[in-house]
Amino acid sequence: MRGIIASGAYLPYRRLDRSDISKFLGSGGGRGTRTVASYDEDTTTLGVEAARVALQHAPAGFQPDQLWFATVDPAYTDKTNATTLHAALRLECDIALDFGAAARSAVGALRTALTGGGSVLVVSSDIRTGQPGSGDEAGGGDAGAALVVGDESHGPVIAEYLGGASATEEFIDRWRVPGATESGNWEERFGETQYLPLGASAWKRGLDAAGVGADQVDHLIVSGLHGRAVRAMVGRLGEAKAKVVDDRTATVGNVGAAQVGLLLTDVLEQAGPGQVIAVLSLADGADLLVFRTTDAIAGYSSHRTVADQVAGGAALTYGKFLSWRGNLAVEGPRRPAPSRISASVSARSREYKYAFVGARDRASGALHLPPARFSRDGDAFDDMDPVPMSEVQGTVATFTIDRIAYSPSPPIVFAVVDFDGGGRLPVELCDLDADALAIGDRVELTFRRLFSADGIHNYFWKARPVR
Amino acid sequence: MGSHGIKDQIAIIAMGCTPFGEHWDKGADDLLIEASNEAYAVAGLGKDDVDAYWVGTAMSGSSGLVASKPLHLDNKPVTHVQNMCATGGEALRNASYAVASGAYDVAMAIGVEKVKDSGYQGLVGASRAPTDGTERTLTAAAMYAMCVPAYGKKYGVDDATMREVLAHISWKNHFNGARNHRAQFKKEVTTETICNSPLMAGTLRVFDCSGVADGATAAIICRAEDAHKYTDKPVYGKAVSFIAGNASGNADPNYDYTYFPEIGAVAADAYQQAGITNPREQIAMAEVHDCFTPAELIIMEELQLCERGTAWKEVLAGTFDLDGDFPINPDGGLKSFGHPVGASGLRKIFECYTQLRGEAPPERTIKTIDRGLAMTQDLGGYPGEMVAMVSIWGRELG
Numbered sequence: 007m008r009g010i011i012a013s014g015a016y017l018p019y020r021r022l023d024r025s026d027i028s029k030f031l032g033s034g035g036g037r038g039t040r041t042v043a044s045y046d047e048d049t050t051t052l053g054v055e056a057a058r059v060a061l062q063h064a065p066a067g068f069q070p071d072q073l074w075f076a077t078v079d080p081a082y083t084d085k086t087n088a089t090t091l092h093a094a095l096r097l098e099c100d101i102a103l104d105f106g107a108a109a110r111s112a113v114g115a116l117r118t119a120l121t122g123g124g125s126v127l128v129v130s131s132d133i134r135t136g137q138p139g140s141g142d143e144a145g146g147g148d149a150g151a152a153l154v155v156g157d158e159s160h161g162p163v164i165a166e167y168l169g170g171a172s173a174t175e176e177f178i179d180r181w182r183v184p185g186a187t188e189s190g191n192w193e194e195r196f197g198e199t200q201y202l203p204l205g206a207s208a209w210k211r212g213l214d215a216a217g218v219g220a221d222q223v224d225h226l227i228v229s230g231l232h233g234r235a236v237r238a239m240v241g242r243l244g245e246a247k248a249k250v251v252d253d254r255t256a257t258v259g260n261v262g263a264a265q266v267g268l269l270l271t272d273v274l275e276q277a278g279p280g281q282v283i284a285v286l287s288l289a290d291g292a293d294l295l296v297f298r299t300t301d302a303i304a305g306y307s308s309h310r311t312v313a314d315q316v317a318g319g320a321a322l323t324y325g326k327f328l329s330w331r332g333n334l335a336v337e338g339p340r341r342p343a344p345s346r347i348s349a350s351v352s353a354r355s356r357e358y359k360y361a362f363v364g365a366r367d368r369a370s371g372a373l374h375l376p377p378a379r380f381s382r383d384g385d386a387f388d389d390m391d392p393v394p395m396s397e398v399q400g401t402v403a404t405f406t407i408d409r410i411a412y413s414p415s416p417p418i419v420f421a422v423v424d425f426d427g428g429g430r431l432p433v434e435l436c437d438l439d440a441d442a443l444a445i446g447d448r449v450e451l452t453f454r455r456l457f458s459a460d461g462i463h464n465y466f467w468k469a470r471p472v473r
Numbered sequence: 474m475g476s477h478g479i480k481d482q483i484a485i486i487a488m489g490c491t492p493f494g495e496h497w498d499k500g501a502d503d504l505l506i507e508a509s510n511e512a513y514a515v516a517g518l519g520k521d522d523v524d525a526y527w528v529g530t531a532m533s534g535s536s537g538l539v540a541s542k543p544l545h546l547d548n549k550p551v552t553h554v555q556n557m558c559a560t561g562g563e564a565l566r567n568a569s570y571a572v573a574s575g576a577y578d579v580a581m582a583i584g585v586e587k588v589k590d591s592g593y594q595g596l597v598g599a600s601r602a603p604t605d606g607t608e609r610t611l612t613a614a615a616m617y618a619m620c621v622p623a624y625g626k627k628y629g630v631d632d633a634t635m636r637e638v639l640a641h642i643s644w645k646n647h648f649n650g651a652r653n654h655r656a657q658f659k660k661e662v663t664t665e666t667i668c669n670s671p672l673m674a675g676t677l678r679v680f681d682c683s684g685v686a687d688g689a690t691a692a693i694i695c696r697a698e699d700a701h702k703y704t705d706k707p708v709y710g711k712a713v714s715f716i717a718g719n720a721s722g723n724a725d726p727n728y729d730y731t732y733f734p735e736i737g738a739v740a741a742d743a744y745q746q747a748g749i750t751n752p753r754e755q756i757a758m759a760e761v762h763d764c765f766t767p768a769e770l771i772i773m774e775e776l777q778l779c780e781r782g783t784a785w786k787e788v789l790a791g792t793f794d795l796d797g798d799f800p801i802n803p804d805g806g807l808k809s810f811g812h813p814v815g816a817s818g819l820r821k822i823f824e825c826y827t828q829l830r831g832e833a834p835p836e837r838t839i840k841t842i843d844r845g846l847a848m849t850q851d852l853g854g855y856p857g858e859m860v861a862m863v864s865i866w867g868r869e870l871g
Contacts, residue, residue, distance in 0.1 A: 406619050
């Protein structure tokens with residue numbers, strides 16, 4: 007039996023109320039909210055956060071054979087982004103690959119994993135925006151999703167892959183040239199005419215391959231960036247259409263490459279055993295994936311569910327949204343911008359910088375962040391064990407709001423955090439309103455992009471309140 | 474092994490100090506020349522009469538060329554010293570050892586900083602080694618801001634009282650600076666103005682932060698027994714102590730941001746060198762590192778001028794005011810004299826020298842000066858991660 011062993015999704019903390027767009031611009035906007043990746047998040051960090059959730063749901067100590075990462079908005083081209091995830095997640099596998107920068111690559115990576123061998127951590131993420139006032143800006147959303155694919159030798163399979171089908175056609179519906187952050191769209195009625203027959207074909211062949219009828223589908227996911235085609239498609243799926251799930255676009259937005267992973271995770275977090283899940287994706291063709299949940303899903307523990315994350319979050323002004331996405335330049339503190347990081351220094355501190363691994367003195371037990379050679383407690387030298395700290399929570403010992411330090415989005419909130427079981431680090435906080443912070447508050451770590459200089463991104467960990 | 478000090482082995486025979494402030498019309502070279510020329514004139518020496526030089530600057534250049542080039546020194550040993558905000562004191566400490574050892578007869582220590590050419594607010598550090606990008610990025614103001622709630626909580630001082638204490642420190646230093654023609658800010662400031670100034674970090678406001686200034690200070694020293702060849706009013710070295718901390722505070726959950734152990738340790742060493750057992754009664758005054766007002770508060774306790782947890786009461790009682798029982802920063806301190814990093818340590822010694830020689834103007838002469846000893850305290854870095862220096866000076870041998 008091959009299928010999904012674990013899944014996890016990550017929604018950024020901030021929400022843009024679409025009505026704020028029209029209040030600001032006099033046009034655009036709409037109803038509901040969308041998720042907004044923070045200024046210090048990119049598709050790589052969204053992927054790391056989602057994968058952390060998925061790995062928490064996987065069997066203890068699980069290590070995939072491969073890591074695949076797909077996004078429309080890669081932090082780097084030419085350089086592989088999956089290696090950053092690989093380092094941050096402290097994976098041991100020999101293969102970490104990016105799939106190309108099309109929305110379809112994410113569902114394609116999932117299908118390839120399901121029809122292949124070994125265990126694969128399939129991560130997708132997207133940051134969607136558009137020109138101010140555009141439909142893409144209001145309708146998009148930001149998220150990461152991660153699915154652990156494998157067979158029973160890798161862990162209990164919670165959703166068996168029954169089969170699927172794909173269809174491919176060349177037509178111009180939406181496009182983006184490399185380097186741009188926004189996409190172009192063709193008049194949408196044309197795309198609808200292209201998608202509907204492709205979807206119908208994949209649907210029929212995929213259900214046949216899976217050996218299930220439309221009437222047996224318990225959860226129907228129809229995904230795609232072409233909203234009109236998606237809605238029309240649902241109406242053509244016979245008895246399954248009544249089983250269509252909430253696609254979260256009213257609250258999260260359309261998260262593009264991450265949508266299949268997000269919605270599949272959402273369904274798996276709610277499904278009972280023996281239920282059929284059909285996932286139909288419309289992206290430059292159509293892909294249908296059919297699953298049946300197993301008895302193992304009954305014991306599948308889930309923290310940080312999609313539903314919980316949808317219910318959480320806090321408002322962000324449209325002005326901040328514009329500045330975070332680079333569409334509104336705001337003056338920062340009159341302080342020098344940081345210099346680029348050093349490749350060789352970063353390589354030497356890889357375990358600490360990317361995976362937040364500290365060192366514990368074997369004699370005194372003193373935990374060192376960052377790792378040290380001489381212990382601060384006693385005379386031990388080069389006698390420490392590495393201690394992964396990224397999943398360890400901490401308590402705010404003291405904190406300060408720095409109004410004059412350089413930040414892409416000032417002010418900076420810094421807290422001295424004492425980690426459970428030992429170790430202290432003054433660390434930047436994120437995803438909070440500064441006036442809500444107090445000494446004694448609980449925090450957890452989150453992987454962020456601190457700044458970029460000379461095109462090199464500086465990834466490290468920050469802390470956010472435990473919610 | 475031991476720290477023996479060089480008590481009474483060297484003497485300052487002359488000093489020079491530029492006004493501190495925004496010297497838009499002067500570079501580091503000009504400031505260094507100005508301070509040096511004043512010292513040469515006081516000593517009655519020419520630049521070639523000085524056998525060796527130590528020049529301290531944290532961010533305005535590197536190597537002995539910082540001094541040898543503008544002063545056009547021929548065949549002189551010139552050593553560049555950098556130890557963050559303790560740079561100026563460190564320059565004099567090293568010069569002192571060279572003279573005490575007998576290696577040179579006359580040495581000069583110069584501290585200089587030109588900080589106002591960067592175009593940024595606050596201090597912009599010297600170019601730093603490449604990093605992995607994981608280091609702390611918050612400002613010094615933010616680091617010291619963490620001391621305020623920590624101190625208040627530990628000693629049961631409410632926020633409003635803490636604000637009053639910090640404002641008093643700032644007020645006092647401005648009061649003193651208003652009586653000093655070399656100070657950057659020669660104006661008294663009301664506590665109301667201080668408490669309503671813009672927030673910088675945490676609860677620290679603009680008036681809790683030292684002035685960002687350009688400036689230079691110079692000192693000429695010789696062996697103590699030779700001092701009267703040059704001056705009737707030598708100032709004798711009683712102690713020069715320096716330590717660099719192990720920087721564990723920010724990694725150690727036991728550190729609570731209410732004390733600076735490096736300063737406590739360096740003060741104890743200096744008192745031991747000088748043979749001082751009761752600094753509060755034996756010493757007349759101290760010039761301390763009031764980079765931010767909470768630093769001055771905590772330094773009072775580290776220097777054993779009062780019991781731990783009581784400095785805030787002494788501050789409010791006026792103990793450290795110009796006319797108080799133990800004047801602190803009678804020249805205005807970093808707060809109002811200004812803080813050209815490499816010069817500040819020597820500037821503090823300049824005030825000890827001025828007061829001990831009876832050369833302070835009447836409105837700034839401290840009434841405690843007959844105790845005959847004055848001290849400086851420097852620190853560079855942050856709570857949990859600092860270098861520290863204490864020097865003690867006296868007008869008599871013995």
